Amino acid sequence: MSLLIGGEELGWLGEGSRLFASGAAESSYNLSRDWAGAVVGAGVTLVAPEELLPGTLCVAISLMGSTTALGEQLPGGEEPARAVRALERRLGERAGAVTALNLAAENALIPFIAAAELGLPMIDGDGSGRVFPLVEQTTYALGGMSPTPLALAGASGELIVMETAPDRVEELLRPVVLSVGGWAVAACYPMTAGDLARVLVPGTVSLLLRAGVPGAPRSVAAPYGVRTLCRGRIQAVEGSTRLGSELALPSSPSSIVLQETEGLRRLVRLEAHNEIVLALADGAAVAMAPDQICLISMTDGMVVDVDKAEPGLKVEVMVLKAAPVWHTERGLALGGLRAFGIPL
Amino acid sequence: MNPVRGSGWAAPVTVAELVNAGPLAGARMYGTGERPVHQVRIVDRLSVFAAVAPHTAVVLIGAAASGGWAVEMAMRRAWEQAAACVIAPSSGLSEGSGEVLADRLGVTLLFVDEDPLILAVRVASAASRPEAARTQLVARCATRLADAGASARRVLGVLNAELPGTSVTLLDRYGRYLAGRQSVGGPAGDFTTAGRWAAEVEVLDQEGAVLGTLVAGGSSRSPGWPAVVRTVLGLAVAPLTAWAAQERLRVARDFALQSSLAERLLNEAAAEESEPGAAATGQATGPADLEAAGSGVAGPGVGGPRVGGSVEAGSAEVVTGPSAGERGGASTGGASTGGVFTGGTSTRGVATGGVSTGGVSTGGASMKSTSIGGASIAGADVGVVGLDDGGGGVDADGVGVDSVGGMDADRQGGVRVEAVALGWPVQGTMTGYHIRPVGPVGDAPLAQALITAAVGQVPVLPRSAGWAGWAALDPGRLAARVERCLQTMPWPCAGGVGAPVEGLPAVGESLLGAEAAAFVAGPGTVARADRMGPAELLGALPAGVLRAPAEVVLRPLLEIDKDGTLLGTLAAVLEEGGALKAAERLGVHRNTVTTRLERIKSAGFDLDDTATRLALQLACHVVLR
Numbered sequence: 001m002s003l004l005i006g007g008e009e010l011g012w013l014g015e016g017s018r019l020f021a022s023g024a025a026e027s028s029y030n031l032s033r034d035w036a037g038a039v040v041g042a043g044v045t046l047v048a049p050e051e052l053l054p055g056t057l058c059v060a061i062s063l064m065g066s067t068t069a070l071g072e073q074l075p076g077g078e079e080p081a082r083a084v085r086a087l088e089r090r091l092g093e094r095a096g097a098v099t100a101l102n103l104a105a106e107n108a109l110i111p112f113i114a115a116a117e118l119g120l121p122m123i124d125g126d127g128s129g130r131v132f133p134l135v136e137q138t139t140y141a142l143g144g145m146s147p148t149p150l151a152l153a154g155a156s157g158e159l160i161v162m163e164t165a166p167d168r169v170e171e172l173l174r175p176v177v178l179s180v181g182g183w184a185v186a187a188c189y190p191m192t193a194g195d196l197a198r199v200l201v202p203g204t205v206s207l208l209l210r211a212g213v214p215g216a217p218r219s220v221a222a223p224y225g226v227r228t229l230c231r232g233r234i235q236a237v238e239g240s241t242r243l244g245s246e247l248a249l250p251s252s253p254s255s256i257v258l259q260e261t262e263g264l265r266r267l268v269r270l271e272a273h274n275e276i277v278l279a280l281a282d283g284a285a286v287a288m289a290p291d292q293i294c295l296i297s298m299t300d301g302m303v304v305d306v307d308k309a310e311p312g313l314k315v316e317v318m319v320l321k322a323a324p325v326w327h328t329e330r331g332l333a334l335g336g337l338r339a340f341g342i343p344l
Numbered sequence: 345m346n347p348v349r350g351s352g353w354a355a356p357v358t359v360a361e362l363v364n365a366g367p368l369a370g371a372r373m374y375g376t377g378e379r380p381v382h383q384v385r386i387v388d389r390l391s392v393f394a395a396v397a398p399h400t401a402v403v404l405i406g407a408a409a410s411g412g413w414a415v416e417m418a419m420r421r422a423w424e425q426a427a428a429c430v431i432a433p434s435s436g437l438s439e440g441s442g443e444v445l446a447d448r449l450g451v452t453l454l455f456v457d458e459d460p461l462i463l464a465v466r467v468a469s470a471a472s473r474p475e476a477a478r479t480q481l482v483a484r485c486a487t488r489l490a491d492a493g494a495s496a497r498r499v500l501g502v503l504n505a506e507l508p509g510t511s512v513t514l515l516d517r518y519g520r521y522l523a524g525r526q527s528v529g530g531p532a533g534d535f536t537t538a539g540r541w542a543a544e545v546e547v548l549d550q551e552g553a554v555l556g557t558l559v560a561g562g563s564s565r566s567p568g569w570p571a572v573v574r575t576v577l578g579l580a581v582a583p584l585t586a587w588a589a590q591e592r593l594r595v596a597r598d599f600a601l602q603s604s605l606a607e608r609l610l611n612e613a614a615a616e617e618s619e620p621g622a623a624a625t626g627q628a629t630g631p632a633d634l635e636a637a638g639s640g641v642a643g644p645g646v647g648g649p650r651v652g653g654s655v656e657a658g659s660a661e662v663v664t665g666p667s668a669g670e671r672g673g674a675s676t677g678g679a680s681t682g683g684v685f686t687g688g689t690s691t692r693g694v695a696t697g698g699v700s701t702g703g704v705s706t707g708g709a710s711m712k713s714t715s716i717g718g719a720s721i722a723g724a725d726v727g728v729v730g731l732d733d734g735g736g737g738v739d740a741d742g743v744g745v746d747s748v749g750g751m752d753a754d755r756q757g758g759v760r761v762e763a764v765a766l767g768w769p770v771q772g773t774m775t776g777y778h779i780r781p782v783g784p785v786g787d788a789p790l791a792q793a794l795i796t797a798a799v800g801q802v803p804v805l806p807r808s809a810g811w812a813g814w815a816a817l818d819p820g821r822l823a824a825r826v827e828r829c830l831q832t833m834p835w836p837c838a839g840g841v842g843a844p845v846e847g848l849p850a851v852g853e854s855l856l857g858a859e860a861a862a863f864v865a866g867p868g869t870v871a872r873a874d875r876m877g878p879a880e881l882l883g884a885l886p887a888g889v890l891r892a893p894a895e896v897v898l899r900p901l902l903e904i905d906k907d908g909t910l911l912g913t914l915a916a917v918l919e920e921g922g923a924l925k926a927a928e929r930l931g932v933h934r935n936t937v938t939t940r941l942e943r944i945k946s947a948g949f950d951l952d953d954t955a956t957r958l959a960l961q962l963a964c965h966v967v968l969r
Contacts, residue, residue, distance in 0.1 A: 236440055238412060255412050257441045267444045271413045280413055282448055283420025343389070343407050 006043035016212030019221040021104035027071035032109040045121040054194035056096035061111035069182025079153040080114030083187035086151035102128035129201035129323035130292040133274040143199025150188040154180030224321040232258040272306040277340040287319040290326035290335035355568040356380035357474040359429040367466030374443040375452030379428040384468040393421035403464040423449040494586035500524035510562040518834040545577040550589040599789040606803030613848035767801030769816030776842035776854030778862040780810040798829030839870035894963035900947040913940040915964040
């Protein structure tokens with residue numbers, strides 16, 4: 001039972017993709033939405049991988065690098081298509097569907113653009129169920145899929161095809177993305193529809209479509225459950241010097257301290273490294289990666305980025321339970337606290 | 345109690361004590377630090393906490409100190425294990441949230457700059473031998489107190505520096521702050537509440553009377569600490585007693601000096617006023633009419649040395665008589681008047697602001713001579729117009745009056761110069777004040793200190809069981825300052841402010857007004873002579889004292905006046921000045937008043953006699969008030 005994403009559904013998808021997405025710059029999000037709106041045409045078919053022939057080549061599409069850079073260095077428009085075509089040339093095989101690496105804001109829209117441009121269906125699901133900062137932090141990788149070969153298209157016509165051991169992708173990718181202008185569209189994790197059906201977090205795109213409908217509760221976007229950890233006011237944002245700052249993560253560790261404004265009035269500390277990975281309440285750990293910890297502004301209901309958190313802000317701290325696969329031993333190793341440098 | 349082995353000396357050291365006076369000195373402590381420390385445990389990862397025993401000082405290193413989150417989790421675990429405290433290296437950690445959490449969990453958190461491993465060893469040593477650590481502290485305090493000498497400020501400085509976490513204040517016997525940390529404040533009883541402790545030691549003066557109290561307080565609940573503090577306070581008593589003795593001598597001397605100076609100043613001014621020559625104030629008659637910068641004191645020895653010309657000096661009331669110019673060419677132009685110049689007695693010259701002053705001849709011991717001599721600037725015969733060989737000079741601003749050669753000239757007028765040096769007003773508009781203690785009299789030097797603190801640099805004279813003086817302020821501002829002064833006085837006092845007058849000679853008059861006003865004023869309030877009217881005078885009547893005689897005077901009337909009608913009528917008639925107006929005030933017919941007056945007269949009062957009327961009106965006022 002495939003679903004067609006047209007103009008209206010695209011709006012819902014956009015809204016839904018932002019409900020728990022941090023790190024999305026407003027300008028780049030607006031740009032991506034307009035870009036998607038420009039290419040939506042007759043719409044994109046949303047399919048479950050099981051609906052495809054098991055041997056169909058599926059390709060994951062994602063934005064790499066900085067969303068802020070995307071807002072500043074505008075795309076030419078054909079980056080997603082070029083990346084997919086390059087990967088197809090490398091593999092000698094046509095892609096039959098496009099899937100998402102994760103569904104946070106731009107990363108939900110860029111695969112949609114690729115699907116619309118190439119006239120391919122989009123898979124209803126993604127490789128994360130939430131968002132992680134690294135290319136290899138996906139359920140695809142957990143399922144044994146390799147992110148490479150990987151094709152990268154930059155805004156000035158650059159095209160890079162990369163082939164390396166899975167654990168070196170991030171290391172090689174980062175300087176390349178930086179040198180092409182701070183962002184690029186990647187086509188990666190080439191796999192068959194049969195494999196994809198096994199490793200993806202299913203149904204997440206249609207979930208966001210439902211969550212993005214005006215008036216839908218935010219919790220619809222969290223398939224495995226969401227809870228409010230606390231509501232409070234940010235007291236301080238500190239740079240953190242903890243171990244693990246040498247880890248290959250895009251941003252530096254920081255720490256957000258807030259005081260609960262209700263209930264026990266606990267002191268809540270949120271350790272962030274690219275995203276919030278650990279929440280302490282009065283020194284006791286109350287939430288941690290791989291579950292996703294989100295700051296939602298109590299004034300406008302928008303997700304507050306870690307680097308936008310500032311003292312005085314009133315926020316709600318929400319915890320989204322990660323897909324079960326993240327709570328397995330391998331999942332914890334890839335997306336748990338230690339992956340973020342916290343030796344717990 | 346053996347002062348060095350008081351109870352509590354062998355009690356386990358608390359965290360606060362380690363910080364206050366032990367190996368953790370200089371650490372930033374959050375939390376009360378009240379738990380005793382029995383042992384030390386170095387923790388490099390949080391899992392070690394499972395083996396931490398109660399009353400352990402936990403020293404965080406490595407991964408366990410690798411971020412705010414780690415410290416917070418350590419505090420949580422320390423709380424669960426009932427540890428004594430958590431010690432973390434301060435490098436790079438923010439302390440704000442630790443403070444909040446220390447408060448929330450009741451776990452003391454310490455941030456240290458030194459190597460935590462070295463500190464751990466020292467803490468372990470202090471924890472195992474608490475008595476030795478305390479004795480060491482007392483010994484250090486004794487040495488530093490000996491170095492501090494007899495100065496309250498330095499002694500209190502030593503106490504507060506060596507007993508951190510403890511605030512020490514020296515209060516006088518009225519409980520007011522003298523030295524040390526203001527925050528302790530108030531009598532000791534004020535802060536023994538809510539887990540705080542206090543120690544106090546009386547400081548006696550050289551005669552064995554209570555001089556004040558050393559009060560120490562803190563929030564630490566260490567059982568041993570107050571005993572240590574008391575011992576150290578005891579060490580500070582002797583230097584404080586010595587300090588007080590010195591200070592008291594100096595202050596008593598200073599007070600005597602300034603009050604006698606003020607008396608002399610007033611006497612001179614009064615004498616000057618009464619001199620015939622002085623009448624010329626404001627009318628320059630001397631041949632050399634020298635004016636010194638508008639306000640200066642000038643007294644040139646004018647051309648006619650024995651002419652007796654008076655010379656106006658600015659607006660001041662300075663008058664010179666015949667010059668004493670012959671005196672070695674060095675004498676001033678100041679002149680003796682009335683032939684009382686004696687010249688022989690010198691008073692001190694006072695130098696102010698680098699301008700040599702003081703060389704003004706005074707009348708010597710008699711102090712009747714009134715002239716203020718202007719003195720020459722550099723010596724005799726310096727080019728000041730109209731000088732005779734006596735060489736009077738003119739000073740520029742009326743403050744620095746230069747003595748001629750600084751030798752024998754500092755006689756008359758030195759009083760005024762000293763007064764100027766003290767910052768007292770000596771000319772222009774000034775206003776007298778009077779402060780009257782309502783109860784028993786306190787000590788004068790203290791009163792002077794309080795008065796000058798509140799009013800400014802003014803003389804303080806002992807006057808009719810109170811203190812008086814004058815200031816160059818208008819009555820309104822002076823009254824405000826005097827009122828502020830009354831609030832700081834340890835004894836209840838009333839204040840009075842006189843009318844503003846021009847020049848020192850008239851100050852006596854203003855002082856009288858101030859005294860009268862102070863008599864009228866109630867405790868804590870200030871009355872102004874220039875605002876005093878009949879109402880204030882009546883209000884000042886000692887009604888309590890007069891009531892009995894008043895009732896005697898009025899008895900014949902009261903006996904026939906059952907309901908008070910006649911008394912009221914009498915009062916109305918006397919106050920309104922006639923039966924007609926009294927009837928209006930009482931709301932009765934005139935004839936009614938007349939009838940009542942007849943009854944009053946029949947009681948034996950002759951209302952036509954003015955003395956009787958006054959006595960009756962006074963009596964009515966007192967009785968009806």
